[in-house]
Amino acid sequence: MAQLLRGRSGAITLGLVGYLFFVEFVSGVLQGYYIPLIPDLVEYLGIRDPDFNWFEAAQLLLSALVVPILAKLGDMIGHKKVLLLSTVLTAGASWWLVFAADFWSFLFAWALQGFYVVWLPLEVALIFDRGRSEKRGASQTRRAAGFLVVALEAGAIAGALGGGRFFEAVGGNVPLALSVPAAATTVAFFAILFGVPESTPVPGRRLDTVGFVLLTIALLTITSGLTFLRINGPEAWWVYLLMAVGVFLLLPFGRWVLRHPDPAIDLRVLRQPSMWPIQLVAGLLGISILGAQAPLSLYAGTDPVVGYGLGLSSSAISNIIGAYLIAMIVGALLFPVLSNRTTPRIALIVGTTFIAVGYLMFLPFNATPLQVTLNMVVAGIGSGALVAALPAAASAAAPLGQTGIAAGLTNTTKTIGGSFASAVFAVVLIYAGGQAALETVGTYAGYLTVFAICGGTALVSAILLLAVPKLAFSDEVVAGEAAPVTPPAPRAATADPE
Known part of the structure; x- marks a missing residue:
């Protein structure tokens, strides 16, 4: 990692990678911490085991929809700003989970927590932006991205090992156990705020609202069809129709963005x-x-x-x-x-x-x-x-x-x-x-x-x-x-x- 250290302004630095390493470690904790707690969460919420699939489906659905929009906003206004915004939303949802005690509130909070999925793409874009002016920016970005994935997987291991143990240590207190990832996400916000420099956005950009609306509708339709296929089984003919409609909706999206001067994609x-x-x-x-x-x-x-x-x-x-x-x-x-x-x-x-x-x-x-x-x-x-x-x-x-x-x-x-x-x-x-x-x-x-x-x-x-x-x-x-x-x-x- 020492090879990443550069003294010039605008370069990829050890400090930048270090702060982002911590943020990605927290992302891994979010992905691993809840897994051993799932049976206890099912009992705590008074739901059935299959109902927990709705939480996972809702989070995957939200992540598929918001990542393109937030990533584009990062290119427009600065990747750090959007990284902070997504961290605030993730932290807020994580704290909401602490106090959620019924199926619907837990479902919405769990889905909103999925904003963390945009962290890694924004971090990679931010690192690449810092190193673009260097002749070795691409290789340094690959090396930095490797360290970020190390942090991600290390956090997932720590979360998976620590979640169940902390839950037992606090006597099965669900809200107290869920406060750990919420607190970690809050600390990650301050790590970004004080330790990560802003990227340099290109001036004159604007958000292609119509393009993103068309893309969102298409992705929502396709992923919803996939979710209902998993839940209702292959005998439900209408799920195939739903997915076909979603694919068809990509056609007007494609026609729109090809004509737009600054398209969504x-x-x-x-x-x-x-x-x-x-x-x-x-x-x-x-x-x-x-x-x-x-x-x-x-x-x-x-x-x-x-x-x-x-x-x-x-x-x-x-x-x-x-x-x-x-x-x-x-x-x-x-x-x-x-x-x-x-x-x-x-x-x-x-x-x-x-x-x-x-x-x-x-x-x-x-x-x-x-x-x-x-x-x-x-x-x-x-x-x-x-x-x-x-x-x-x-x-x-x-x-x-x-x-x-x-x-x-x-x-x-x-x-x-x-x-x-x-x-x-x-x-x-x-x-x-x-x-x-x-x-x-x-x-x-x-x-x-x-x-x-x-x-x-x-x-x-x-x-x-x-x-x-x-x-x-x-x-x-x-x-x-x-x-x-x-x-x-x-x-x-x-x-x-x-």
């Missing part, structure tokens, strides 16, 4: 060979990193008496998850090293290949905890590399003034990919589960299908990355960037924003 930038594969790979990454979580836990906990599964306790499953998170830390740290010794494109291909190998190893090797752990470690190394690399690569490929929205879109596509996978995997496992009473192999085939999809989509990602120019995301390319790829057309009485 510049589709001309997205179709560049260094950008569109990154966004697609982010969506495919969501399938394994978000969508496969529940199937993996269910498989590990299933009693082998039915013919498959490991029959592990919750603590044993936590050990496998811990090994996976540690592997992600290793992958995040190794990615910038491999990028510097080869090229960022090759490093990305290696990362996706690790994910593919890890999940495809499940097909022949899934009978023992050691085999499953080894599979998850291999996949985790690749996942950690890509979680760090994708927003950094998108920022490096974006023109001046669009780093935030480019990095943010990797998060949005990843979320949509995860939502799609969650819905599809739930249908696959439910259908297979329906066969279990008559034929155990049906359920086993369902899990194998999940693992094969995760491995197959990772292989597709590696192939897509072959379309990226060989020297994309490298310091030489970024240092030579003088202007946006597609500058917005000037408007009357409005300065050219680029």
Whole structure:
């Protein structure tokens, strides 16, 4: 990390990365702290176990909607300002959870807490903005992004290990236990306020309100259809109609932004060979990193008496998850090293290949905890590399003034990919589960299908990355960037924003 230290104004500094390291550690705490408390939260709220899925669905839905808007605002008015705003909203929602004692208030608070998902894209954009003037800004951003993912996963481990223990230490007091992540988020606000410098926004920008409204309606319709597919099952024909309508609504959005001088999302930038594969790979990454979580836990906990599964306790499953998170830390740290010794494109291909190998190893090797752990470690190394690399690569490929929205879109596509996978995997496992009473192999085939999809989509990602120019995301390319790829057309009485 010492190599990040620079004495010149506007450079990437150790202090900047250090403050953002803490903020991302808090993000990890938010993602890991509540997991061991879920059974107790269900009892505290007086709801059923399946009802908790609504909390997760609402948060995923909100994150898919707000990240593009907040990332664009960061490009317009400064990434620090929007990072502070999102932190205030996250902290407020976290404190609301402390006092929420019924389903609906907890649902709204849990959904609003999802504003933290924009932190990493904004942090990467802010770091890249600070290092843009340096000839090694892109490589430094990759290294800094790796440290941020280390903080994220370390926070998730600390949250997962500490949440249940603190809950027991306070005698099962739910409000007191929930005050810990709320307090941590509040401290993160002050860390940003006093420790993080502002980026330099491009003047003359304005928010494409109509474009974002069209995009929000389309994403809301698509993700709602995916959520209802998971809840209502494949027999509900209307969920497919809902998703089809959402896809259709992307057409007027596309026509609008192609005519707009400063669009919500510049589709001309997205179709560049260094950008569109990154966004697609982010969506495919969501399938394994978000969508496969529940199937993996269910498989590990299933009693082998039915013919498959490991029959592990919750603590044993936590050990496998811990090994996976540690592997992600290793992958995040190794990615910038491999990028510097080869090229960022090759490093990305290696990362996706690790994910593919890890999940495809499940097909022949899934009978023992050691085999499953080894599979998850291999996949985790690749996942950690890509979680760090994708927003950094998108920022490096974006023109001046669009780093935030480019990095943010990797998060949005990843979320949509995860939502799609969650819905599809739930249908696959439910259908297979329906066969279990008559034929155990049906359920086993369902899990194998999940693992094969995760491995197959990772292989597709590696192939897509072959379309990226060989020297994309490298310091030489970024240092030579003088202007946006597609500058917005000037408007009357409005300065050219680029």
